[in-house]
Amino acid sequence: MSSASSSLVMLVGLLVTAGCERENHHFSEVPPTATPSASALVVSELQPGPATIAPKIDAPYDDNAYAVSEGKTLFTSMNCSGCHFEGGGGIGPALMDDEWIYGSEPQQIFASIAEGRPNGMPAWEYRLSTQQIWELVSFVRSLSSLNPKGARGGRDDHMMLKPPEVSTPKGKPKTASALPGTQH
Amino acid sequence: MTSAGRRLLHNDSPTPGTLPGSAPELLSEETVLEQARLLDITWRDGGGLWGWLTTVDHKLIARRYVVTAFLMFIAGGIEAAMMRLQLARPENTFLGPDRYNQIFTVHGTTMMFLFAVPIMTAMGLYLVPLMVGARSIAFPRLNAFGYYAYLVGVVFLYVSLFINMGPDAGWTAYVPLSGPQYSPGHRLDVWAQVVTFTEIAALCAAVNIIVTVFKLRAPGISLNRIPLFVWSQLVVSFMIVFAMPAVATASTLQLAADRALSTQWFNPAEGGDALLWQHIFWFFGHPEVYIIFLPGLGFISPIIETFCRRRVFGYLAIVLANITTGFFAFGLWVHHMFATPIPELGQSLFTAASLVIAIPTGVQIFCWLVTLLSGRPRLTTAMIFILGFFITFVNGGLTGVMVASVAFDKQVHDTFFVVAHFHYVLLGGAVMPLFAAFYYWFPKATGRLLDESLGKWHAWLFILGVNVAFFPMHILGLNGMPRRVYTYLASTGWGPLNALSTIGAVVVVISVALFVVNAAMSARVGRPAGANPWDSYGLEWATTSPPPNYNFVNTPIVLGRHPLWDTGSPLPVITGLRADRREVLVTTAFDAEPDYRHRQPNASIWPLFLALCMAEFWIGSIFTPWAVVGGFGLTLLGMLGWGWQSSRQIEVERVDTDLQIIDTV
Ligand code: HEM
Ligand SMILES: [Cu+2]
Numbered sequence: 001m002s003s004a005s006s007s008l009v010m011l012v013g014l015l016v017t018a019g020c021e022r023e024n025h026h027f028s029e030v031p032p033t034a035t036p037s038a039s040a041l042v043v044s045e046l047q048p049g050p051a052t053i054a055p056k057i058d059a060p061y062d063d064n065a066y067a068v069s070e071g072k073t074l075f076t077s078m079n080c081s082g083c084h085f086e087g088g089g090g091i092g093p094a095l096m097d098d099e100w101i102y103g104s105e106p107q108q109i110f111a112s113i114a115e116g117r118p119n120g121m122p123a124w125e126y127r128l129s130t131q132q133i134w135e136l137v138s139f140v141r142s143l144s145s146l147n148p149k150g151a152r153g154g155r156d157d158h159m160m161l162k163p164p165e166v167s168t169p170k171g172k173p174k175t176a177s178a179l180p181g182t183q184h
Numbered sequence: 185m186t187s188a189g190r191r192l193l194h195n196d197s198p199t200p201g202t203l204p205g206s207a208p209e210l211l212s213e214e215t216v217l218e219q220a221r222l223l224d225i226t227w228r229d230g231g232g233l234w235g236w237l238t239t240v241d242h243k244l245i246a247r248r249y250v251v252t253a254f255l256m257f258i259a260g261g262i263e264a265a266m267m268r269l270q271l272a273r274p275e276n277t278f279l280g281p282d283r284y285n286q287i288f289t290v291h292g293t294t295m296m297f298l299f300a301v302p303i304m305t306a307m308g309l310y311l312v313p314l315m316v317g318a319r320s321i322a323f324p325r326l327n328a329f330g331y332y333a334y335l336v337g338v339v340f341l342y343v344s345l346f347i348n349m350g351p352d353a354g355w356t357a358y359v360p361l362s363g364p365q366y367s368p369g370h371r372l373d374v375w376a377q378v379v380t381f382t383e384i385a386a387l388c389a390a391v392n393i394i395v396t397v398f399k400l401r402a403p404g405i406s407l408n409r410i411p412l413f414v415w416s417q418l419v420v421s422f423m424i425v426f427a428m429p430a431v432a433t434a435s436t437l438q439l440a441a442d443r444a445l446s447t448q449w450f451n452p453a454e455g456g457d458a459l460l461w462q463h464i465f466w467f468f469g470h471p472e473v474y475i476i477f478l479p480g481l482g483f484i485s486p487i488i489e490t491f492c493r494r495r496v497f498g499y500l501a502i503v504l505a506n507i508t509t510g511f512f513a514f515g516l517w518v519h520h521m522f523a524t525p526i527p528e529l530g531q532s533l534f535t536a537a538s539l540v541i542a543i544p545t546g547v548q549i550f551c552w553l554v555t556l557l558s559g560r561p562r563l564t565t566a567m568i569f570i571l572g573f574f575i576t577f578v579n580g581g582l583t584g585v586m587v588a589s590v591a592f593d594k595q596v597h598d599t600f601f602v603v604a605h606f607h608y609v610l611l612g613g614a615v616m617p618l619f620a621a622f623y624y625w626f627p628k629a630t631g632r633l634l635d636e637s638l639g640k641w642h643a644w645l646f647i648l649g650v651n652v653a654f655f656p657m658h659i660l661g662l663n664g665m666p667r668r669v670y671t672y673l674a675s676t677g678w679g680p681l682n683a684l685s686t687i688g689a690v691v692v693v694i695s696v697a698l699f700v701v702n703a704a705m706s707a708r709v710g711r712p713a714g715a716n717p718w719d720s721y722g723l724e725w726a727t728t729s730p731p732p733n734y735n736f737v738n739t740p741i742v743l744g745r746h747p748l749w750d751t752g753s754p755l756p757v758i759t760g761l762r763a764d765r766r767e768v769l770v771t772t773a774f775d776a777e778p779d780y781r782h783r784q785p786n787a788s789i790w791p792l793f794l795a796l797c798m799a800e801f802w803i804g805s806i807f808t809p810w811a812v813v814g815g816f817g818l819t820l821l822g823m824l825g826w827g828w829q830s831s832r833q834i835e836v837e838r839v840d841t842d843l844q845i846i847d848t849v
Contacts, residue, residue: 023348023369025282065369072365150807154364155446158453164364164446 022065022150031060031134033114059106061138062147068165069153071139074132083120086161087143092121096143096162098171104146109137144171211738211757220737222763227319227733229787238787240324241733242313245331247629249306252331252338256299257615258696259342263291265693268653272686274674284670285352286371290345292355293375296472297382298338300614304479305389305424307621308417310629312393314724314731315411317402317740319761319768320784322395323388325791325826330388332795337381340803344374351375354668356469357439359450359461364443373443373806376435380802383432390424393417400768401776402723403758403845404742411722411745412496415503416482419510423471423478426514431468434461436802444806459524466517473606474513477577477613478506481548483621484570488552490624490720491567492559495746498551505544512541522593531590538588542581549578565639569620572647576612580605583658598668601661607654619646619699626706627713631729634710638702645695653688656681716753721746726755739769741845742776760843769843778843788829794822 061067075081083092093101102112113133116123124133142152142165152165162168229239239245266287270279279287313321321327344350351371353362362372397410397418410418438449439461448454450461485496496502518526518534561567583605587593596602619642627633661667665678672678716725725748727736738757744750761767761781770780797818804811 020348023371027280027282069365069368150370151368153368154443155448155451157360157363157365157451160448160454167446 021063022148024064025066026061026064026131029131031131032057033110033130057107057110059110059138059141059147060134062106062141063151064138065151065153067135068138068142068147068151070132071135071137071142072153074128074136075139078124078128078136080136088162095140096168096171098144098173100173100175103175104141104144104173106134106137106141109140110134113137113140144168144173146171146173211759216737219763220732220734223734223737224732226764226766229733234789235787237792238789240328240785240787240791242309242321242324242327243629243731243733243735245327246306246310249309249331249334250303252335253299253303253306256294256338257303258700260291260294260299261693261696263287263294265689267291268686268689270670271672271682273683274676274679275671279670281670282352285668286345286348286350288668289351289354289375290341293341293351293378295610296355296476297379298334298341300476300610301386301424301472302334302382303618304420304476304614305386305393307483307618307625308393308421308479309389311625311724312396312414312417313400314628314727314735315414315722316397316400316405317723317726317736317742318396318400319735319739320400320766321392322400323392325785325788326388327392328788329791329795330385330392332792333381333388333798334385336795336799336803337378337385340381340799341374341378344371349374351378356465357435357461358465359439359442359458362439363450364446367443370806373440376440376443377802377806379435380432381799383428384798386424386428390421390428393421394425397421398773399770401771402739402742402769403771403776403778405776407774408500409742409745412485412499412502413479413482416478416506419506420475420478423475423510423513427468427471427475430464434464434468438464440806459521462521462524463517466520467514470517470520471510471513473609474509476610477617478509480573480614480617481506481545483617483624484552484573486720486722487566487570487620487624488555488559488561489746490718491562491564492555494555494559495749496551497554497558498547499745502548502551505547508544509541512537512544516541519588519593522590523597535588535590539585542585545581549574564623565634565636565643566620566623568640568643568647569616569623572643572650573612573616573620576608576616576647576650578612580608580610580612584609596661598666599661600657600665600667603667604654604657604661607650607657611650611654616647619643622699622703624718625724626703627710627717628724628729628731630707630710631713632706632708632710633713633717634706635702638698642695642698642702645691645698649688649691649693649695651688653685653692656685656688660685716748721749723747723755726753756845758843758845781843785830788826790822790826790829794819794826797822 061071083090084095087096088094089097093099100108102108102117110133112121113128113136114123114125124136128136138147138151139153141147145152145165145168149166152168154166155164227241229235229241229244266279267284270276270284309321309327313319341350349369349371351357351374353367353372353375357372357375360366362375397414401410438447441447442449442451442456448456450456450458452458485502489496515537516534518530519538522531522534583601587596587602587605623634623639660678660681663676663678665672665676672682713729715728717729718725723740723742724731726740736757738759739761740747740755740757742755747755758769758778761769766784766786767781768784769778770782771777772779797815800811801815801819804815
């Protein structure tokens with residue numbers, strides 16, 4: 001095969017896989033969990049014993065448009081918006097800014113949702129499946145454009161309380177200087 | 185033109201062979217042959233791949249159009265078969281819910297946008313210029329452009345389906361389901377752009393047919409002599425001009441913009457209106473149904489006339505029925521929305537209008553019945569399909585009158601009853617006449633006849649299969665089986681009728697396969713047809729099969745509604761169009777008196793180029809706004825190139841004395 005045609009094949013292959021993952025609809029499956037015990041998750045540098053290197057777990061659905069939109073539905077129906085509002089924060093911290101008390105990595109957000117956090121964040125692992133938590137993770141990340149653009153949601157079908165995720169500028173995540181428990 | 189010529193054209197009782205006042209001058213055979221040789225050189229498009237890509241011959245383009253659209257029928261048919269297999273028994277797992285959504289959406293989109301409308305306009309693009317005795321279509325390059333735009337839509341939809349990006353919100357794409365929140369990803373963007381491409385293609389075809397019918401008719405084809413198929417194409421073209429912009433606007437400027445640019449057209453919370461989508465969609469969608477089956481009805485008159493050896497009963501009534509149908513079709517769209525909270529007055533009005541439209545269609549049916557009963561019908565394959573049309577279409581029309589009533593409609597809305605209804609109308613009113621037309625005009629396009637005995641198997645199996653596949657769906661719908669669901673429980677009791685319906689679908693698949701075999705074989709080894717195998721009357725039969733690239737050596741003169749039956753062959757002709765460049769004769773809109781000689785463009789690559797630029801523009805815009813910038817520049821370039829070529833080629837000259845009427849009899 002000539003190089004031109006083989007690169008064409010590669011291009012088509014790329015298109016297919018890229019198109020596929022964005023468009024797939026995952027209905028019920030069991031993605032990996034990301035609980036600290038399983039992944040030796042670090043939230044702080046301060047810890048006993050030798051430094052550990054946390055294996056990074058990619059969010060399974062960051063580039064999947066359908067899962068992100070399912071996450072959005074869950075965000076409303078599980079009343080996440082009751083405390084975090086539409087992402088701008090209120091009783092709970094803001095999720096659309098670039099400050100992360102417990103980290104912005106997928107497995108860190110997973111842990112925040114699954115296990116809950118002090119000062120009022122409930123643990124959801126007894127209410128939601130692992131898959132649903134991952135969908136929420138990707139939706140939360142999409143609020144500050146941490147996932148690929150093609151998978152981010154467009155405008156909402158209700159009142160416009162914030163810019164749509166597709167057009168939110170990408171945040172540079174940083175760990176909040178404040179101690180956990182201090183409200184923003 | 186001489187006053188004698190003028191008298192000749194408008195003489196109501198043609199006397200074949202006599203030309204009052206003009207010295208009958210006969211064309212010798214050598215003159216005709218020499219003329220044909222010169223014309224062939226002038227009208228020939230280049231050879232090879234380049235010639236293939238640049239051709240503007242309306243017959244070549246229309247043939248590709250018909251073949252592509254028929255392939256779409258097969259693709260849509262495969263999807264239909266997959267759905268029927270999935271539904272054949274309760275809790276089947278052949279297609280999952282997500283696949284099923286994509287498949288029924290792509291089936292509906294394919295059948296409505298990529299098969300039915302294009303194949304009907306394509307038949308018009310092939311036949312109308314021949315039927316009105318023109319050398320070519322009015323705008324040959326626009327014609328090529330329309331085809332390529334359509335082709336882009338076809339390829340785009342199917343590539344998307346294969347990479348799991350096929351649209352999945354139904355062919356009607358109702359918001360909010362199709363909007364940004366509930367259809368994430370690009371699946372619905374694909375739908376919106378495919379619709380745009382096909383609307384542009386349909387508009388190109390419509391404009392072309394309107395101008396061809398009004399300005400390129402051979403001398404003598406005054407309005408009251410226009411063939412009935414041409415009338416139906418004319419009415420449909422006007423309907424396309426009014427209907428298609430609505431859906432193109434809704435899908436591109438509103439739905440796609442809501443999805444990509446976060447506009448709020450369809451978001452009630454921000455002052456938009458979700459029902460607006462349904463209004464605009466059905467303002468197009470209802471006339472669409474007539475756009476599909478009026479040309480189907482147009483096929484019927486010439487076929488019945490030919491095989492009954494009798495002029496159609498009620499020419500005027502049929503013409504007026506076409507026009508009223510086209511007119512009323514725009515006043516019914518709300519009958520698709522009876523389940524939404526529209527005011528009662530609106531419901532009554534649209535119920536009444538929906539009942540009224542049955543009248544003109546009924547008029548046509550009765551005219552044909554009279555023609556059939558008072559003629560001597562010959563049961564050829566084409567006629568069997570016409571019989572199938574009567575049975576199936578009338579049944580669909582009856583359920584149509586039923587669902588026009590609000591109380592009944594609320595009961596069966598979104599059930600399989602509706603699926604049964606519209607398949608009866610579409611398969612009976614469009615697909616059966618279309619197959620009849622294939623058997624009837626295939627010899628004209630290829631020079632060979634389709635095999636009649638295989639054809640009869642095809643016809644009977646098709647009619648049987650369609651009725652077995654769709655009749656049970658009425659009962660299923662009345663029993664409450666909803667449409668657009670991928671499976672059902674055994675306890676519903678819907679299993680047996682669904683199994684029967686699937687058997688019907690299998691019979692349909694077999695019959696269409698027989699047709700494909702027949703067409704493939706007959707195109708190569710079928711019986712040679714000659715110019716006029718059915719001994720029919722239209723101008724398309726006055727030229728060779730297949731017609732030469734210039735259609736007619738000399739423009740025929742028409743003295744009645746049935747030229748070859750009225751005057752006999754060969755027809756009197758008018759000479760004086762130049763043979764050394766592409767000229768068509770432009771005539772007046774009402775009486776078809778010679779008016780201008782119009783020079784037409786040669787082969788051109790710009791239509792293809794422009795279609796590709798447009799593809800870059802629309803498809804790219806789904807993924808990045810930069811595509812719009814690039815596409816805008818490219819499109820501008822394409823249009824400049826196109827216009828630059830025109831300014832060098834196209835001219836118009838008033839007709840002078842060098843046009844001569846010649847009686848060849
Ligand atoms: C014999 C051939 C055909 C069969 C067996 C068939 C079968 C079906 C089936 C099973 C459905 C889906 C019902 C549901 O789940 O709701 C469907 C939907 C549809 N069909 Fe066909 N069909 C055929 C031909 C056609 C043709 C020729 C047309 C148009 C010219 C057409 C237009 C449609 C449309 C518009 C829909 C609705 C899609 C939607 O709900 O979005 N079909 N057909
Ligand atoms: Cu309608």
